Amino acid sequence: MMIKVYRKTATIRAEQFDGSQTSLFGYEVMSDSLLDALTGEPAYYSILIDDVESxxxxxxxxxxxxxxxxxxxxxxxxxxxxxxDKEFKQQYAELPVIPKSVADWIEKCKHDGTSVGDMLCSERRPEKMRDWMALTLGTYEFNQRRYKKHQELIARAWLDGYLTEEDE
Structure with a gap:
């Protein structure tokens, strides 16, 4: 029998605690009585979650x-x-944030049965998407790096989902 490798595909909500938050997911953050010897700040914090099961x-x-x-x-x-932090970064990646015009193009191509490659390279791409993918100012090398970065971002958005800039 062969062992297969899987990846998680569900989206989650997450927040990194930096000590300044007073609530997380609607739950009040409480500080522990144990203090850090160097800073005098609480060493641990907690939230109290109501159980749904009796x-x-x-x-x-x-x-x-x-x-x-x-x-x-x-x-x-x-x-x-x-x-x-290390465990979180090994298991999760933030959803890409793309302009609405790019999101609309992805959805149109998916609906029409267009492949990812054709979506990225098609001459029918909307002008706003072409402009976003390749900055028209700056050096040629900078434009190539930006174009490649945006191609990878769009491919990731196609596969994993995305947020649009208006969603932030």
Whole structure:
């Protein structure tokens, strides 16, 4: 039997805790009583999450999620978990942000059955998309780097999904 390799494809909501947030996903951030010896700031923080399932009376109705500055608080479906920065960056990548005109072109090409390659290279590309992909000012080398970067961004958006600049 051969082992197969899979990647996660679901989108999540996540926020990196920097110590300044007073709430995360609508839950109040509470500081722990343990203080960092060097800074005098709290070493750990937590949020109290209401359980959706009812439990016997001898169990609390809330779950406490504890974290440190730099940790990521991740919300997947109806679960909130904490991940260290390194672990988070190994498992997740931020969705690309593209202009609405580019998003419209991606959706049109998908609808029409156009391939990714044809979508990127087609002479029928909208002018706004061509302008965004290749900056008309600056040196030729800069334009080539920008064009390649934007091609990769659009291909990633096609595969994984995207946010439009208006969504930010």
């Amino acid at each position: 439990e016997p009376d001898d169990f609390p109705d809330d779950n406490e999620v504890s974290f440190e500055i730099g940790d990521w608080i991740v919300k997947e479906t109806d679960e909130i978990k904490v991940m260290a």
